[in-house]
Amino acid sequence: MGSVIKGRQMAEIEGPFVVFIIGVRINKWMAVHRWLPVMRSMGPMLSELYANKSLGFLDASYFISGRGLSIVQYWRSYEQLEHYARGGANHLKAWQDFNRKASVGEAVGIYHETYTVEAGAYESIYVNMPPFGLGKAGQLKPVTSGRETSRERMRPDHGDR
Numbered sequence: 020m021g022s023v024i025k026g027r028q029m030a031e032i033e034g035p036f037v038v039f040i041i042g043v044r045i046n047k048w049m050a051v052h053r054w055l056p057v058m059r060s061m062g063p064m065l066s067e068l069y070a071n072k073s074l075g076f077l078d079a080s081y082f083i084s085g086r087g088l089s090i091v092q093y094w095r096s097y098e099q100l101e102h103y104a105r106g107g108a109n110h111l112k113a114w115q116d117f118n119r120k121a122s123v124g125e126a127v128g129i130y131h132e133t134y135t136v137e138a139g140a141y142e143s144i145y146v147n148m149p150p151f152g153l154g155k156a157g158q159l160k161p162v163t164s165g166r167e168t169s170r171e172r173m174r175p176d177h178g179d180r
Contacts, residue, residue: 075099
């Protein structure tokens with residue numbers, strides 16, 4: 020992560036974008052041989068995405084819960100996300116492996132959610148934070164007069180967007 024930026028910042032990103040959340044849930048802790056390979060498969064996919072930004076991937080944030088791992092990804096478009104899901108070398112292999120292994124039991128689960136966000140139909144605030152989340156996928160800008168509340172930042176018709 021980068022250095023802490025003092026004060027209040029907000030994220031901006033040009034045009035529409037996609038938020039893709041994907042996660043692994045460990046259902047049976049003792050079945051390490053089932054869930055660990057699924058967890059490990061995410062690293063090569065993300066390395067592939069970071070190395071090939073032309074695929075439309077912008078950035079990702081990782082979250083650990085009591086039963087697994089979730090990753091929030093930001094993509095330029097749904098079409099690019101779908102293209103990677105159907106044709107990305109590391110993704111296809113991981114998906115095929117998961118389907119083969121998941122059919123044997125319920126030790127591990129996966130999920131994903133996809134959201135298309137229209138230009139300006141979002142808001143954010145970061146206080147004394149390094150670039151993170153949408154602020155890292157897009158760019159951070161200081162909160163200015165007229166953008167101090169969530170409602171003000173959510174207005175897509177504001178002149179500085």
